[in-house]
Amino acid sequence: MAAVESLPPGTPSAMRNAFGTVLSALILVLIGVLAFSIRLFSVIKYESVIHEFDPYFNYRVTQFLSKNGIYEFWNWFDDRTWYPLGRVIGGTVYPGLTLTAGTIWWVLNSINIPLSVETVCVFTAPVFSAFASWATYLLTKEVKGSGAGLAAAALLAMVPSYISRSVAGSYDNEAVAIFALIFTFYLYIKTLNTGSLFYATLNAIAYFYMVCSWGGYTFIINLIPMHVLLCIVTGRYSPRLYIAYAPLVVLGTLLAALVPVVGFNAVLTSEHFASFLVFIIIHVVALVYYIKGILTPKMFKVAVTLVVSIGLVVCLIVVAVLVALVASSPTGGWSGRSLSLLDPTYASKYIPIIASVSEHQPPTWPSYFMDINVLAFLVPAGIIACFSPLSDASSFVVLYIVMSVYFSGVMVRLMLVLAPAACIMSGIALSQAFDVFTGSIKYQLSSKSKDNAEDNTSTKNAPKDDASSGKTDKGEEVSKERSSKKGKKKEREPAEKLSVKSKIVKKKALVLPLEASIVALLLLIMLGAFYVIHCVWAAAEAYSAPSIVLTSQSHDGLHVFDDFRESYAWLSHNTDVDDKVASWWDYGYQTTAMANRTVIVDNNTWNNTHIATVGTAMSSPEKAAWEIFNSLDVKYVLVVFGGVIGYPSDDINKFLWMVRIGGGEFPHIKEADYLRDGQYRIDSEATPTMLNCLMYKLCYYRFVETDGKGYDRVRRTEIGKKYFKLTHFEEVFTSHHWMVRIYKLKPQKNRIRGRVKKLKQKTSSGVSSKSVKKNPWM
Amino acid sequence: MALVGSFSFNSFLFGVLSCTGTAFLAICLWIQVNKENKKFKDLAPKRAFADFVLSNLVFHLVIMNFFDRCPSPILNVVFMSCKNVV
Numbered sequence: 001m002a003a004v005e006s007l008p009p010g011t012p013s014a015m016r017n018a019f020g021t022v023l024s025a026l027i028l029v030l031i032g033v034l035a036f037s038i039r040l041f042s043v044i045k046y047e048s049v050i051h052e053f054d055p056y057f058n059y060r061v062t063q064f065l066s067k068n069g070i071y072e073f074w075n076w077f078d079d080r081t082w083y084p085l086g087r088v089i090g091g092t093v094y095p096g097l098t099l100t101a102g103t104i105w106w107v108l109n110s111i112n113i114p115l116s117v118e119t120v121c122v123f124t125a126p127v128f129s130a131f132a133s134w135a136t137y138l139l140t141k142e143v144k145g146s147g148a149g150l151a152a153a154a155l156l157a158m159v160p161s162y163i164s165r166s167v168a169g170s171y172d173n174e175a176v177a178i179f180a181l182i183f184t185f186y187l188y189i190k191t192l193n194t195g196s197l198f199y200a201t202l203n204a205i206a207y208f209y210m211v212c213s214w215g216g217y218t219f220i221i222n223l224i225p226m227h228v229l230l231c232i233v234t235g236r237y238s239p240r241l242y243i244a245y246a247p248l249v250v251l252g253t254l255l256a257a258l259v260p261v262v263g264f265n266a267v268l269t270s271e272h273f274a275s276f277l278v279f280i281i282i283h284v285v286a287l288v289y290y291i292k293g294i295l296t297p298k299m300f301k302v303a304v305t306l307v308v309s310i311g312l313v314v315c316l317i318v319v320a321v322l323v324a325l326v327a328s329s330p331t332g333g334w335s336g337r338s339l340s341l342l343d344p345t346y347a348s349k350y351i352p353i354i355a356s357v358s359e360h361q362p363p364t365w366p367s368y369f370m371d372i373n374v375l376a377f378l379v380p381a382g383i384i385a386c387f388s389p390l391s392d393a394s395s396f397v398v399l400y401i402v403m404s405v406y407f408s409g410v411m412v413r414l415m416l417v418l419a420p421a422a423c424i425m426s427g428i429a430l431s432q433a434f435d436v437f438t439g440s441i442k443y444q445l446s447s448k449s450k451d452n453a454e455d456n457t458s459t460k461n462a463p464k465d466d467a468s469s470g471k472t473d474k475g476e477e478v479s480k481e482r483s484s485k486k487g488k489k490k491e492r493e494p495a496e497k498l499s500v501k502s503k504i505v506k507k508k509a510l511v512l513p514l515e516a517s518i519v520a521l522l523l524l525i526m527l528g529a530f531y532v533i534h535c536v537w538a539a540a541e542a543y544s545a546p547s548i549v550l551t552s553q554s555h556d557g558l559h560v561f562d563d564f565r566e567s568y569a570w571l572s573h574n575t576d577v578d579d580k581v582a583s584w585w586d587y588g589y590q591t592t593a594m595a596n597r598t599v600i601v602d603n604n605t606w607n608n609t610h611i612a613t614v615g616t617a618m619s620s621p622e623k624a625a626w627e628i629f630n631s632l633d634v635k636y637v638l639v640v641f642g643g644v645i646g647y648p649s650d651d652i653n654k655f656l657w658m659v660r661i662g663g664g665e666f667p668h669i670k671e672a673d674y675l676r677d678g679q680y681r682i683d684s685e686a687t688p689t690m691l692n693c694l695m696y697k698l699c700y701y702r703f704v705e706t707d708g709k710g711y712d713r714v715r716r717t718e719i720g721k722k723y724f725k726l727t728h729f730e731e732v733f734t735s736h737h738w739m740v741r742i743y744k745l746k747p748q749k750n751r752i753r754g755r756v757k758k759l760k761q762k763t764s765s766g767v768s769s770k771s772v773k774k775n776p777w778m
Numbered sequence: 779m780a781l782v783g784s785f786s787f788n789s790f791l792f793g794v795l796s797c798t799g800t801a802f803l804a805i806c807l808w809i810q811v812n813k814e815n816k817k818f819k820d821l822a823p824k825r826a827f828a829d830f831v832l833s834n835l836v837f838h839l840v841i842m843n844f845f846d847r848c849p850s851p852i853l854n855v856v857f858m859s860c861k862n863v864v
Contacts, residue, residue, distance in 0.1 A: 197806050197830060198829040198832060204836070239809045242805075243810070250798070254841065
């Protein structure tokens with residue numbers, strides 16, 4: 001859009017601009033409302049509840065913050081989790097999301113709108129997705145203009161990939177982080193375009209907000225240096241680039257070091273080294289340009305040789321030091337998660353926990369179409385549109401989309417970072433396409449009416465011309481169409497040369513025939529309609545499940561499975577406050593948040609050995625498992641079992657990870673003991689180790705009483721061992737659909753017959769069995 | 779690296795970065811105000827200076843958070859009172 005400031009009010013172009021501004025503002029408000037409402041399906045279909053696992057931890061932290069204030073929050077040491085180790089919450093959590101929601105709650109309550117913390121947490125994500133679409137409008141406007149901005153904002157409001165992580169109830173870091181990401185990029189581009197230090201400061205503050213919110217901030221601090229390097233290498237160095245980059249690195253690194261989670265990692269880990277390297281490079285380049293401007297060419301050559309010879313020596317020393325530093329750490333300075341992004345096979349070889357999370361697997365091809373739909377083939381058109389003309393800003397968005405496509409191919413979770421880039425590109429493509437088509441239609445219609453006018457006026461003037469123009473009146477359209485297709489316009493306009501203005505000749509290079517333009521416009525609008533239908537379907541059916549409440553439609557109506565909350569409520573009402581509950585790490589956050597009991601391991605997965613201990617216990621026979629749990633002061637064991645209703649993500653399906661992770665730390669657990677023909681089986685063909693392990697026993701205890709045959713609906717077989725008793729555990733609770741089963745550890749017997757004999761046998765045979773690696777708990 | 783994580787690394791970081799950071803911000807001001815720089819002809823020097831002051835303010839606000847511990851008790855009192863304001 002043209003600048004509005006310099007036009008006097010009342011002139012037609014100023015009126016048009018004012019009308020355009022008001023229209024854009026109205027459209028942006030509607031886009032915000034759309035982004036908010038499309039994420040409310042789960043609240044309508046189920047209830048206003050927090051979804052999944054991770055959001056429960058964030059909710060618990062926000063509750064603590066709202067109750068105890070910010071100083072307690074920074075210094076909070078949580079002893080209700082990772083028993084007996086505890087967890088320093090203040091130093092290991094990304095505070096952005098909880099501080100944002102806490103601030104919103106506090107502000108609303110101080111103006112006497114009494115919303116509960118849960119309501120604020122549930123609706124934070126949709127509100128911030130509205131902000132994110134406005135930020136996309138601003139970003140794309142800086143790159144290509146406000147038409148592209150509106151298109152990109154409308155696309156981002158609905159893109160399924162972003163909806164999946166920001167529905168109402170999905171109270172997770174990405175809800176706020178994607179807004180911070182787009183806003184930081186917008187301020188960077190704005191600084192690049194204007195060269196103002198004010199926007200550079202704002203950029204650093206927005207980057208600080210991003211660092212507070214999400215571990216994915218390393219994407220920003222590596223993408224921007226890459227772009228600066230690209231600009232320098234392609235000869236686009238300018239003072240604006242320096243102003244955009246240098247304050248960001250200095251201020252941004254300092255601000256990043258302020259966040260306790262990052263701390264000194266901001267200057268010590270390899271993830272940030274790229275920014276420092278490019279910082280040095282940009283200073284070298286700036287210095288070279290400056291000196292070139294001052295010295296004469298001869299002096300410049302002398303200076304260059306001098307500097308290069310000294311500089312090489314210094315560089316070699318510095319590089320040697322750096323290499324020594326980097327090589328001294330086993331991963332070369334990178335953290336495990338970053339390394340698994342760069343080398344996708346790293347996690348499966350060395351860190352099975354990272355490999356076991358389903359979000360960390362590479363995506364399949366259909367998931368691209370599911371998540372970004374139509375945008376997948378608008379993106380290449382957008383990339384081409386960015387190259388005409390190529391500016392700093394458009395080279396940045398091209399680099400952004402290339403990098404995000406690579407990373408989204410490594411991990412399904414990072415499709416979320418691809419979504420804004422795809423929307424920006426598609427917005428640019430759509431806007432250019434609409435420009436061309438509507439321009440052609442406008443030109444065709446105006447030239448048609450011009451032909452008619454000229455026919456009428458020229459009948460009186462020149463009969464010859466009239467005759468030729470009258471004859472070729474219809475042929476004029478055809479000839480114009482043909483000429484625009486073949487580009488031989490000037491030869492075919494003998495009669496019209498005088499009346500045609502010169503600028504229209506220039507514009508004719510982009511003119512398409514009228515019918516083609518109208519059809520293409522209609523097709524584009526239909527494309528948009530299909531996109532909207534798909535997004536609404538994805539939001540309603542695929543991404544709105546809270547996964548703590550399950551529903552299923554059957555011939556006799558809707559079944560609701562609320563077993564998880566039922567069992568957590570049972571735990572909180574029927575056990576002591578200090579009782580410890582052991583389960584697999586998936587359910588840790590939910591147990592501490594809803595049941596308010598101390599857990600052994602939870603979703604933070606920061607201590608692999610502790611998780612391996614629980615995994616070993618689940619894979620050992622009853623007595624060994626009892627010993628392990630007793631050493632951890634555990635009172636209750638919780639397992640999730642889906643065999644009665646066919647719920648596929650239960651603990652038996654996750655069992656292979658328990659064995660692998662446990663076996664990674666404690667070598668007496670060997671995966672081969674549990675496999676029959678390379679498969680985990682629980683039917684009559686299962687190995688005896690499998691049939692005796694704790695997980696099998698706790699899941700299938702009394703299972704045969706449900707249908708008389710013990711048919712497991714998930715594994716689709718009858719179970720192997722049907723009738724057995726538990727010796728060291730007793731069942732205390734099974735939920736309505738048998739989904740959650742809670743067991744209590746039986747206290748040790750006072751006297752065990754035959755114990756003295758066993759001890760005597762042990763001491764006599766102790767010497768001979770030293771070579772065998774013993775189970776550390778026996 | 780015995781220095782990492784202790785208060786002396788904090789103060790080292792603060793010392794180095796405050797000097798270099800102010801220097802780089804001054805370079806940015808110089809770029810904007812320099813009359814030979816054609817691209818910044820239409821930027822008023824007063825606006826450039828105001829931006830410089832703002833960015834320095836934010837920068838020093840951030841840097842101040844790096845003194846949580848200080849060897850001299852007198853300075854400690856001064857900085858603690860500053861921190862309460864922040």
